[in-house]
Amino acid sequence: MKSNKFIQGRLDRTDVRNAEDLQLQVTKHLENGTPLEEWIEDKVAKRCAKYGFRRIRILAELVRSFVLCTEFAKSATRQRVAEKAQIENFNRNGLKVVKLADVGGDSIRLMGGEMVYGRVGRLARATKSIDARHRNDFLFMKWTNETCGSQENQWRDALGFIDAANEYIENHTDNVRFVVILDGPFYRTNWARYKQYATPKLLVETSDSYIARNQKATATTVSDDVVVRHTTA
Numbered sequence: 001m002k003s004n005k006f007i008q009g010r011l012d013r014t015d016v017r018n019a020e021d022l023q024l025q026v027t028k029h030l031e032n033g034t035p036l037e038e039w040i041e042d043k044v045a046k047r048c049a050k051y052g053f054r055r056i057r058i059l060a061e062l063v064r065s066f067v068l069c070t071e072f073a074k075s076a077t078r079q080r081v082a083e084k085a086q087i088e089n090f091n092r093n094g095l096k097v098v099k100l101a102d103v104g105g106d107s108i109r110l111m112g113g114e115m116v117y118g119r120v121g122r123l124a125r126a127t128k129s130i131d132a133r134h135r136n137d138f139l140f141m142k143w144t145n146e147t148c149g150s151q152e153n154q155w156r157d158a159l160g161f162i163d164a165a166n167e168y169i170e171n172h173t174d175n176v177r178f179v180v181i182l183d184g185p186f187y188r189t190n191w192a193r194y195k196q197y198a199t200p201k202l203l204v205e206t207s208d209s210y211i212a213r214n215q216k217a218t219a220t221t222v223s224d225d226v227v228v229r230h231t232t233a
Helices: 002-032 038-051 055-064 066-072 081-092 149-171 207-232
Strands: 108-111 114-117 132-134 137-143 177-183 202-205
Touching: 002 038, 002 055, 002 066, 002 081, 002 177, 002 207, 038 055, 038 066, 055 066, 081 132, 081 137, 081 177, 081 207, 108 149, 114 149, 137 149, 149 177, 149 202, 177 207, 202 207
Parallel strands: 137 177, 177 202
Antiparallel strands: 108 114, 132 137
16 A cells, blocks of 8 residues: 555645644734634634634634644645645656646546536536546546545545446547546445446556556566567567
């Protein structure tokens, strides 16, 4: 599970940085009157409403307690940090994976058996945007931690993509291949539940298994080239 360790490390570092940034921002607010970001004010207001605290007490505690800052700060899992780490991990292992646009005219989704570009209507039954590309492989990536309701929603997103990818495959004879990358502790349990959806044109992989697959393919190609050159000579 080398990739999981790498991705988790990036998430942990970002969580620490987020807590540090929050504490610094609150400190500057109390010392210099620098405005707080709206999401911080919202969290403080909710805590005040729930427990009857005064706003200044919570802000003072945030300056004093880094532990409390880790609770209030943004979570790296909600900032696409895992996805960026997955792509970084692929590239450091020689795969040359290209990040695709999340939104805008260059973003790509699957809908109705086709690839669609750009924005789609709110009621359209399109997948979430495809995350990355490696040669003719289009990658839909998930990092999911421990088991709970929201994690199941992550799996349902992936399952929806699998259904849409199969619809595309049925309608086309091109060399496009789809790859669903499932990383994180959630998918370790009962991996067969997820792997059963794999086909030759729809891979269901972890980052580690996808890296190994590509490294093996590269080694085989190099070996074949050597044989061809030897035979030709």
